[in-house]
Amino acid sequence: MFRFLRSLVLPEAACEEANNSSRYENLFKKLDLNEDGRVDIAELHAGLKALGIPLGKDAEEKIFKTGDSNKDGQLDFEEFMQYLKDHEKKMKLAFKSLDKNNDGKIEASEIVQSLKILGINISEQQAEKILKSIDADGTMSVDWNEWRDHFLFNPATDIEEIIRYWKHSTVLDIGDSLTIPDEFTEEEKKSGQWWRQLLSGGVAGAVSRTGTAPLDRLKVMMQVHSSKSNKMNISSGLKQMVKEGGVRSLWRGNGVNVIKIAPETAIKFWAYEQYKKIFANEDGKIGTIERFVSGSLAGATAQTSIYPMEVLKTRLAVGKTGQYSGMFDCAKKIFKREGLKAFYKGYVPNILGIIPYAGIDLAVYEALKTAWLDHYASDSANPGVFVLLGCGTVSSTCGQLASYPLALIRTRMQAQALLEGAPQLNMVGLFQRIIANEGILGLYRGIGPNFMKVLPAVSISYVVYEKMKQNLGLA
Numbered sequence: 001m002f003r004f005l006r007s008l009v010l011p012e013a014a015c016e017e018a019n020n021s022s023r024y025e026n027l028f029k030k031l032d033l034n035e036d037g038r039v040d041i042a043e044l045h046a047g048l049k050a051l052g053i054p055l056g057k058d059a060e061e062k063i064f065k066t067g068d069s070n071k072d073g074q075l076d077f078e079e080f081m082q083y084l085k086d087h088e089k090k091m092k093l094a095f096k097s098l099d100k101n102n103d104g105k106i107e108a109s110e111i112v113q114s115l116k117i118l119g120i121n122i123s124e125q126q127a128e129k130i131l132k133s134i135d136a137d138g139t140m141s142v143d144w145n146e147w148r149d150h151f152l153f154n155p156a157t158d159i160e161e162i163i164r165y166w167k168h169s170t171v172l173d174i175g176d177s178l179t180i181p182d183e184f185t186e187e188e189k190k191s192g193q194w195w196r197q198l199l200s201g202g203v204a205g206a207v208s209r210t211g212t213a214p215l216d217r218l219k220v221m222m223q224v225h226s227s228k229s230n231k232m233n234i235s236s237g238l239k240q241m242v243k244e245g246g247v248r249s250l251w252r253g254n255g256v257n258v259i260k261i262a263p264e265t266a267i268k269f270w271a272y273e274q275y276k277k278i279f280a281n282e283d284g285k286i287g288t289i290e291r292f293v294s295g296s297l298a299g300a301t302a303q304t305s306i307y308p309m310e311v312l313k314t315r316l317a318v319g320k321t322g323q324y325s326g327m328f329d330c331a332k333k334i335f336k337r338e339g340l341k342a343f344y345k346g347y348v349p350n351i352l353g354i355i356p357y358a359g360i361d362l363a364v365y366e367a368l369k370t371a372w373l374d375h376y377a378s379d380s381a382n383p384g385v386f387v388l389l390g391c392g393t394v395s396s397t398c399g400q401l402a403s404y405p406l407a408l409i410r411t412r413m414q415a416q417a418l419l420e421g422a423p424q425l426n427m428v429g430l431f432q433r434i435i436a437n438e439g440i441l442g443l444y445r446g447i448g449p450n451f452m453k454v455l456p457a458v459s460i461s462y463v464v465y466e467k468m469k470q471n472l473g474l475a
Helices: 020-031 041-050 057-067 077-098 108-117 124-134 144-150 186-191 193-211 213-225 234-245 247-251 254-259 261-279 288-318 327-338 340-344 347-375 385-418 427-438 440-444 447-452 454-471
Strands: 038-040 074-076
Touching: 020 041, 020 077, 038 041, 041 057, 057 077, 074 077, 077 108, 077 144, 108 124, 124 144, 193 213, 193 254, 193 261, 193 454, 213 234, 213 247, 213 254, 213 288, 213 385, 213 447, 234 247, 234 447, 254 261, 254 288, 254 327, 261 288, 288 327, 288 340, 288 347, 288 385, 327 340, 327 385, 347 385, 385 427, 385 440, 385 447, 385 454, 427 440, 447 454
Parallel strands: none
Antiparallel strands: 038 074
8 A cells, every 4th residue: 555655755765865854854745735834634634645545544543643742633744753753663673573584675485484473374475465565666575665665654563463454353243152352452452442343343243133133043943943843944933933922022032142242252352361371472472273272262261151141042032922021030930940050051062162163263264365365366465354254254154064063952952941841961862862863964953044144144243343433433
């Protein structure tokens, strides 16, 4: 995005002897559109856009927050120059951290090596695409001047922030357990952006789950009741639910499903940060395997904490009209009839399901993203939100496919007490009974509506998430 800055704005930047003050002054004049000696955020936005350097609103605000020392909402030349000087120092440190052989230029092999240290594995071909997006003179190496000009107005402060788009972001919620919690930079934590992003994701998840609740309840009903003798399909299942409890019954259990988003997200985020500290090396860095283990443990910790709500959701979804007056009535009746241990029925297959889901989800996501970058990326090493969204949707679906039998066993164990005359089997016994009576396909009852809800869930979640980001000043 910044590759034309040198030719458009800083023709003398290629010379090491160029005077910094005149260089900054030349750029300041191009941004000071009304020539009053000050640049406000509107002028910065318009000026950079005119120069072919469009920035996001959050990046422009971050520049002003850092550079506007007297807090008057404008940058005079002294503030502007001081900001660029301080920012160049940070970019110099980032440049040196990549320049492993200290020859004054960054090559593809050095990018591969540096990102590997940060726990991100990329190919030489992908590293060359990163170089291509920065390289202004076509030498396939980046010197300090090229690096500085490319990142001149990028408010990132270190190399970790610069390559953040390579991580597996899981802020969008499609109603199933997500694996690796989202990560936030120190700047985002200090500025409060982290809680705004989590809030945006939480609201998006609540709306998404509510929009696809009928399919989610249908999945649970088919997992519990569908068999060779009771061939419940999508059409008959929906008709049966409406006939039994009316249209409102399609959303039975959704309240608990929405309420548990907040505690689950908070616990997962907190636990992930703690586990990362445990697995980090002496330099505070964490690799891919350690990040995966930390994420899986954080997911298990969050699931353990909110698991009773999972049981309540299943019981409400499977229960008949009038059986429970609400979540608290359901909890009271379960405790009175079955005791405290009933709130953790199906816990073992639920925890075991995290491993195949997490491993396949992450592996497929990275494979798809890498394949896209290798074959379709041209000028940028950033795949873009829609490509990442597509990769995430497919990888999540593959993860669900692998872990679905365990999810079905979990749901049946949670609902066994409601089925009259049904023996109370453990995980192994229930697995054997399903195989004997229904065959392998019996382990995939309800997977149809489960897959049907993925696309609308992702779409709703993405739209609401973007709207929430705009309302909270993140976009």
